[in-house]
Amino acid sequence: MTNTGIISYAAYIPRLRLERAAIAATHAWALPGLKGAAKGERSFGSWDEDTITMSVDAVRSCLRTKSPAPVVSLTLASTTPVFSDLQNASVIAGACALSGALSTLDAAGSLRAGTSALIRALESGLAGDAIVVAADDRHARPGSLQEMQYGAGGFAVRTGATGILARYLGSASSAGSFIDHFRAAGEPYDYQWEERWIRDEGYLKIVPEAVRRLLAASGTDAGAIDFFCLPATISGIAAAVAKQLKIRPEAVVDNVAAKCGDTGAAHPLMMLGMALEAAKPGQKILVVGFGAGCDALLFETTDAIAGYKSASSVSAALARGITDRSYGKFLSFSGELDLDWGMRSETDSKTAMTQLYRSRDMVVGFIGGKCGACGAIQFPKMPACVKCGSTAPMAPAPMVDEPAKVATYTADWLMFYPAPPLYVGLVQFDNGARVHMEMVDVDPGNFDVGTPLRMVYRVKEKDPLRHYNRYFWKAAPLS
Numbered sequence: 001m002t003n004t005g006i007i008s009y010a011a012y013i014p015r016l017r018l019e020r021a022a023i024a025a026t027h028a029w030a031l032p033g034l035k036g037a038a039k040g041e042r043s044f045g046s047w048d049e050d051t052i053t054m055s056v057d058a059v060r061s062c063l064r065t066k067s068p069a070p071v072v073s074l075t076l077a078s079t080t081p082v083f084s085d086l087q088n089a090s091v092i093a094g095a096c097a098l099s100g101a102l103s104t105l106d107a108a109g110s111l112r113a114g115t116s117a118l119i120r121a122l123e124s125g126l127a128g129d130a131i132v133v134a135a136d137d138r139h140a141r142p143g144s145l146q147e148m149q150y151g152a153g154g155f156a157v158r159t160g161a162t163g164i165l166a167r168y169l170g171s172a173s174s175a176g177s178f179i180d181h182f183r184a185a186g187e188p189y190d191y192q193w194e195e196r197w198i199r200d201e202g203y204l205k206i207v208p209e210a211v212r213r214l215l216a217a218s219g220t221d222a223g224a225i226d227f228f229c230l231p232a233t234i235s236g237i238a239a240a241v242a243k244q245l246k247i248r249p250e251a252v253v254d255n256v257a258a259k260c261g262d263t264g265a266a267h268p269l270m271m272l273g274m275a276l277e278a279a280k281p282g283q284k285i286l287v288v289g290f291g292a293g294c295d296a297l298l299f300e301t302t303d304a305i306a307g308y309k310s311a312s313s314v315s316a317a318l319a320r321g322i323t324d325r326s327y328g329k330f331l332s333f334s335g336e337l338d339l340d341w342g343m344r345s346e347t348d349s350k351t352a353m354t355q356l357y358r359s360r361d362m363v364v365g366f367i368g369g370k371c372g373a374c375g376a377i378q379f380p381k382m383p384a385c386v387k388c389g390s391t392a393p394m395a396p397a398p399m400v401d402e403p404a405k406v407a408t409y410t411a412d413w414l415m416f417y418p419a420p421p422l423y424v425g426l427v428q429f430d431n432g433a434r435v436h437m438e439m440v441d442v443d444p445g446n447f448d449v450g451t452p453l454r455m456v457y458r459v460k461e462k463d464p465l466r467h468y469n470r471y472f473w474k475a476a477p478l479s
Contacts, residue, residue: 004122005164005299006157007129010061010310011273012054013153013260013317015441016333017041020148022325027143034148040258041323043151044137047333047418048440048459050469051078051135052088054154056095056457059133060400061312062156063096069160072128073103075121077113077265079183080136081106082469092133094364095457095471097398111231114155114265115289115297121159122168122297129160136264139334141189149233151261153317155269165308166276166285166299172214175293178202195234203230203237203290208244210294211286218298222246226283227275229253231267232290247286259318272299273314279305320479322443333419344416349463351470361396366455366473368433369394377433403430404453404475409439427453427475441476452478 024038045054055076063071074096076089083091089104107117114134121130135154140146159168180198183190207230215222228251230238238252253271255262263270268289275285279301289295310316324330331337361367362380369381373390377397384391409425423439439447440458453475460472 002122002168002170004159004161005167005302006276007067007160007163007165008062008065008158008310009156009165009269009273009276010058010064010312011153011155011270011314011317012057012061012135012312013043013151013263013314013321014045014049014054015320015322016044016046017260017321017323018044018327018330019323019325022327023148026327031143034143034145037145037148041321042148042261043153043263043321044330044333045152046440048474049137049152050082050459051076051080051137051154052082052091052095052469052471053456053458054135054137054152055088055092055133055156058135058154058156058312059092059096059131061310062131062133062158064311065158065163065308067129067158067160068162069129071098071102071131071158072126073105073121073124073130074098075105075107075117075130075132077107077117077132077134078136079108079111079113079265080138081108091471094360097365097400110291110293111265112268112289112291112293112295115268115287115295116173118157118159118269119171119173119295119297121157122171129158132157132159132269134266134269136266138190138264139188139336142331142336144189144192146190146192149257149262151257151263153260153263153266153270155263155266155273155314157269157272163304164302165305166279166301169220169284169298169300170214170218171295171297172210172217173293173295174206174210176206178206178292180291199234199237199240203232203234203241204244206294207241207288207290207296210296211245211288214286214296214298220284220298223248224284225251225286227251227253227279227285229268229271229275229285229287230290231255231262231271231288233257233262256314256318259321268295270314273310276301276305277310277313277315281306329419341416341418344414347416348465349461349470350466351461351463351468356470363472366399368397368399370397377429377431379433379435397431397433399429399431399433399435400455400473402433404428404455406439406447406449406451406453406475407434408449409447411444438474439476440474443477447477454478
């Protein structure tokens, strides 16, 4: 038994959910067979959400559980990273105020990138805590089965040696050339192989072999497994693998695909989160990641699990969903549909990297200034206090976690915005600051002056010429 394990976890699933029936109805004229897969809904991000923003939200929620040890490592696992040659993990670390003496890494290459990164974090022997966050937002060719199956989401796990919720008992991995799907560099869509082949030659042969090695090495009987997490969209495959391994049928964890879709590299960890929510002390959780081989990880929950509540559980993330039936909106937000937004959209979105770096505390960290003379807090930080005019040095004033509410707002239908209308207005912070901000995730029927807000890290602007996303903080309803 190791002295490390999971000490906190958190999920992020975009609030937008598209009914699969809406996808099937759109393609019914050409592909009537899609109707058979039209049950439930899948998650999709707004125009300003991607794997970086989803990861930031999940990691920030994960960090709300306090630990005596510092975070010394952050790994992002994703098959759909925003940048190919700019470390995504370092962007996430900066937005989560983890910059500095920190090791960061991007992990990719297969859907088991999340489980592989988690194994390495648990076995690294770091003198501190590690965070692994997995996030994916995979695109699929319109009319494909994958368009129905995929979903967007992220999941973060903090590992360490103090306050362990689930102790790490070991793992087993296998690497192989079995290809169930692939996506070549630079291509937008996966190429999927035939389901029966994937089931019979992939899951039913590769997964049992790795799991048996793990159970033998840890001295665990298959019948002792309380939660079996196997992400697979093929119907009945998890139950079939469990039967072959002699794992009890009731131990198979629901893959929640009907509620949010397959979130890619994040999905094994998402199912681990479901198991941790339901687990009692002393129960064993088996997690499998599949893709160009297999990872199998075994955990045993401790007494600490009984009193733990995640700041953003999978159940809570699913419950925040808003059902949408607009297939056109889904295509527009994912970049599959290039709408004519008119002349107002014809602007150059080049980011001044030098100014961004010099102002990184304000832009990335959302840190304002506190006047050294009168104590007034302002954002952005100016050379002179906006209240008393003092030029005394200002102390840093973090804004991200400060309680806030709507002071004024307007819904603008005239200005170009990828998800009209554009909601903007004054945000009143409890520390006294007032900031003019963009407001997102607005439900018009439940939004007014005084509505509590939280700060979210989102895409501020996309540069279609240079393919750079500029990020900033926005205000979203607290619920």
